Amino acid sequence: MKSTLSVFVPVLVHLLAPALRSQEPTPKPAEASAEAAPAAPRGLENAALVTSAENPTTEAKVALGKQLFFDPRLSGSGTMACVNCHLPEHAFTDQKPLSTKDDGKTNTRNSPTMYNVGYLDRLYWDGRARSLEGNVVAAWKAQLGGKPDAVAAKLAAVDGYAKSFQAAFGQAPNEANIGQALAAFLRELRSGNSAYDRFVGGEADALDAEQKQGWALFVGKGACITCHMPPLFTDRQFHNVGIGMKAETPDVGAAAKNAFDDPKKTGAFKTPTLRDVSRTGPYFHDGSAATLADAVRVMASGGIDNPHKDPLLVDRKLSEAEIGKLVAFLKALDGKVPFAPPELPK
Numbered sequence: 001m002k003s004t005l006s007v008f009v010p011v012l013v014h015l016l017a018p019a020l021r022s023q024e025p026t027p028k029p030a031e032a033s034a035e036a037a038p039a040a041p042r043g044l045e046n047a048a049l050v051t052s053a054e055n056p057t058t059e060a061k062v063a064l065g066k067q068l069f070f071d072p073r074l075s076g077s078g079t080m081a082c083v084n085c086h087l088p089e090h091a092f093t094d095q096k097p098l099s100t101k102d103d104g105k106t107n108t109r110n111s112p113t114m115y116n117v118g119y120l121d122r123l124y125w126d127g128r129a130r131s132l133e134g135n136v137v138a139a140w141k142a143q144l145g146g147k148p149d150a151v152a153a154k155l156a157a158v159d160g161y162a163k164s165f166q167a168a169f170g171q172a173p174n175e176a177n178i179g180q181a182l183a184a185f186l187r188e189l190r191s192g193n194s195a196y197d198r199f200v201g202g203e204a205d206a207l208d209a210e211q212k213q214g215w216a217l218f219v220g221k222g223a224c225i226t227c228h229m230p231p232l233f234t235d236r237q238f239h240n241v242g243i244g245m246k247a248e249t250p251d252v253g254a255a256a257k258n259a260f261d262d263p264k265k266t267g268a269f270k271t272p273t274l275r276d277v278s279r280t281g282p283y284f285h286d287g288s289a290a291t292l293a294d295a296v297r298v299m300a301s302g303g304i305d306n307p308h309k310d311p312l313l314v315d316r317k318l319s320e321a322e323i324g325k326l327v328a329f330l331k332a333l334d335g336k337v338p339f340a341p342p343e344l345p346k
């Protein structure tokens with residue numbers, strides 16, 4: 001486990017930043033650049049994304065990956081695309097507790113947001129994917145029932161795609177470069193410029209009074225910040241908070257052989273980012289909490305008891321009014337990032 005100091009020093013610096021910065025003249029909001037480039041979460045403007053040496057990001061790959069993400073030609077049935085479960089208007093989630101795959105089977109886990117995935121070194125709820133490239137090819141096969149060779153041939157026959165694959169990779173489409181284009185697109189999906197980002201950037205009025213009280217509870221009495229650390233509002237670690245542990249055969253999560261292969265991680269799942277959380281319901285890895293207030297209530301009351309529960313999660317004895325304040329604060333984490341869907345080549 002990390003030492004308390006290594007966790008709290010950066011947090012403290014982050015929390016003090018607005019106070020320190022208030023000595024300086026108020027910075028001008030960067031409206032023009034927000035349109036031009038995806039706004040990174042405040043504090044990560046210069047942070048490195050988790051990249052792949054074999055797949056440096058280029059504009060051509062990002063534009064192509066965006067089309068592929070929306071294109072049902074990637075699926076076995078020809079009718080389902082990545083975007084069916086990862087909808088931009090819901091911060092790239094789908095509002096369903098558990099969604100149905102292309103083959104008609106139901107997922108066992110809730111569709112997560114695509115925002116800020118480029119900062120994660122372990123993907124999926126259980127952390128089994130070690131790279132975005134690996135993750136998206138797996139998702140393509142498992143969720144969309146995609147047959148890579150058949151799909152590559154289909155795309156190669158589309159003039160627009162043939163040209164863009166040549167431009168981006170100097171190659172015809174194939175399994176690897178389809179995955180690389182999708183990963184390049186997802187790495188660019190950053191979500192920042194939220195009311196919270198503006199607040200820590202020195203705009204004292206960006207949060208209203210209730211949200212400020214919620215932020216204080218988040219950091220203080222509620223101790224949510226222990227795991228949901230800014231700027232991403234996740235520590236990128238895996239914890240058992242008890243969700244789904246009452247099921248007949250509970251999902252073992254990160255303990256699985258193909259994830260961490262560690263029984264100590266039984267029932268542990270990735271701390272989800274809370275950025276854009278007001279738009280990503282239903283909540284938890286099994287979609288079991290319908291509303292944000294429900295999810296916050298579970299977390300604030302110490303999760304659900306089970307033999308593997310993380311001792312960091314305890315009942316914080318919050319009142320309903322305090323839960324409401326936390327929810328109000330979480331709404332300040334909605335990113336303001338413009339997104340326009342692509343046109344697909346015919």
Ligand code: HEC
Pocket residue numbers: 069080081082083084085086099100101102107109110111112113114117120122123124125126135136139140143144182186
């Ligand atoms: C039928 C719904 C569905 C479709 C279609 C779908 N996904 Fe997902 N996606 C999910 C679910 C459910 C998970 C979580 C699975 C898990 O954690 O075990 C997920 C997880 C992911 C993750 C991991 C995010 C994280 O934070 O760990 C990425 C990246 C991803 N999907 C990308 C894609 C791409 C790219 C496509 C298209 C090739 C796609 N998905 C198609 C439902 C879907």
Ligand code: HEC
Pocket residue numbers: 218222223224225226227228238239240241242243268269270271272273274277280282283284285286292295296299300310312313316326
């Ligand atoms: C011990 C670490 C830990 C602490 C402390 C913690 N959380 Fe969580 N939180 C998690 C994990 C892990 C999950 C995912 C659980 C799952 O789905 O199995 C989660 C899920 C959530 C979700 C659902 C998000 C989603 O996308 O599904 C919300 C909302 C949330 N937490 C808010 C809070 C609040 C508010 C607090 C403080 C009262 C808090 N959490 C304290 C680790 C923590």
